[in-house]
Amino acid sequence: MDDRGPQLYGDFLEKALAAGAIDVTCSSARLKKNRPGLTIGILCEPGKSDALSQLLLEQTAATGVRISEARRKVTEHEPAAVEAASADEIVSVIEANVDDMSPQIYGYFLERALAAGALDVTCSSAQMKKNRPGLTISILCEPGKSDALSQLLFEQTTTIGVRIYEARRKVLEREQVMVETPYGAVQVKVARREGKVVNAAPEFDDCQRLAIQKSVPLKQVIGAAESAYLQRSEKATVAMKPTFFPNNSHLLSQRPAARGFRLHHHRVRRAGAL
Numbered sequence: 001m002d003d004r005g006p007q008l009y010g011d012f013l014e015k016a017l018a019a020g021a022i023d024v025t026c027s028s029a030r031l032k033k034n035r036p037g038l039t040i041g042i043l044c045e046p047g048k049s050d051a052l053s054q055l056l057l058e059q060t061a062a063t064g065v066r067i068s069e070a071r072r073k074v075t076e077h078e079p080a081a082v083e084a085a086s087a088d089e090i091v092s093v094i095e096a097n098v099d100d101m102s103p104q105i106y107g108y109f110l111e112r113a114l115a116a117g118a119l120d121v122t123c124s125s126a127q128m129k130k131n132r133p134g135l136t137i138s139i140l141c142e143p144g145k146s147d148a149l150s151q152l153l154f155e156q157t158t159t160i161g162v163r164i165y166e167a168r169r170k171v172l173e174r175e176q177v178m179v180e181t182p183y184g185a186v187q188v189k190v191a192r193r194e195g196k197v198v199n200a201a202p203e204f205d206d207c208q209r210l211a212i213q214k215s216v217p218l219k220q221v222i223g224a225a226e227s228a229y230l231q232r233s234e235k236a237t238v239a240m241k242p243t244f245f246p247n248n249s250h251l252l253s254q255r256p257a258a259r260g261f262r263l264h265h266h267r268v269r270r271a272g273a274l
Contacts, residue, residue, distance in 0.1 A: 012040075012059045019055055020048045039124055053170050057198055063174065063191050066093060066140065068167035088168040091119065092146040096159035097126055099134030106135065109156045116152055117145045140169075172198060179228035183210040186225040200229055 013024045023043040040060065044052050046069060053065045067088070106123055113121045120140040128134040137157065141149050143166065150162050172191035177200075179188055186206045191199040202225035211218040 012056070015059060016042060016052060016055060019052055020044060021052055037122075039122060054193075057170070057172060057193060061199055061201065063189075063199060064169060064171040066091065066167040066169050068093070068165060088170055090143060090166055091169045092141050092143045093163075093165055093167050094139040094141065094146060094150055094153065095163045096137050096153055096157065096161065097128060097134055098137065098157055098159050099128045099132040101135070101158040103135075105157065106137070109137075109153075112156060113139055113149060113152060116149060117141060118149055176203075177229065177232070179225060179232055181210075181221065181224040181228050183214045183216065183221050183224060186210065186221070186228070188225060188229045190229075197233070200226075202226060202229070 013026075016024045021042050021044045025041040025043075026038055040056065040062075042052050042056065049067050053067065056062055056065055110121045110123075118139050118141050122138045124136050124138070126134045126136045137153065137159070139149050139153065146164055150164065153159060153162055172193050174189060174191050177188045177190050178185055187203040189199075189201050189203060190197060202222050207218060207221040207225060210216075211221045214221075
């Protein structure tokens, strides 16, 4: 993830551990468009992966997670068979460690990998053999493209080996919503889970373009886009609320509108009267 403050990680860590996570780690990563970001890793029992994935999606700006099963310290046990849930998708993860490559090459490789069909490419710092600082390059892709992307990794970087494994991937439903700001139109990426909005973020490219055109701070355009989306959401919520009628007068809405009234006079005959 690359659009949340690091201060939120501490709060998420406490909630994840309270929810049953065995361990939670965080490492720096170089994401798409060379943005610095974080890679959050959660170690948990298999039965708690769905709940912790939901917590991760709700508490952070992540729009997708990767889930994989691994053996932990008990090498004689065979890994359990992984079956994808109905809402999950199976993806391949390709990883390689390098400690002798110019960082200039990574940016070029990232563009080539995305053009070749990679779903995501990240880079994180790693401490390697002989205490050398290095990089861990990770590629997320469809299983059918893992061989081609592994070949690209061999050709374009200095790695001499790669790791490939399959993982379950949960992805939120996403849509693009256009909002109007004082600086121009901005698309907002809205992510939902089971119909509920979990995350909403203005498109960075739109905000950057308008900031340059209007000569205003980028954060000002982002703030305006966020405010415009919130106002739009509030209006939509109010429009969907049912009209409240006090007491039982709501029953009147089920009857035809009255155009007048009739006054009835009843004569009452009492017992004994003639």
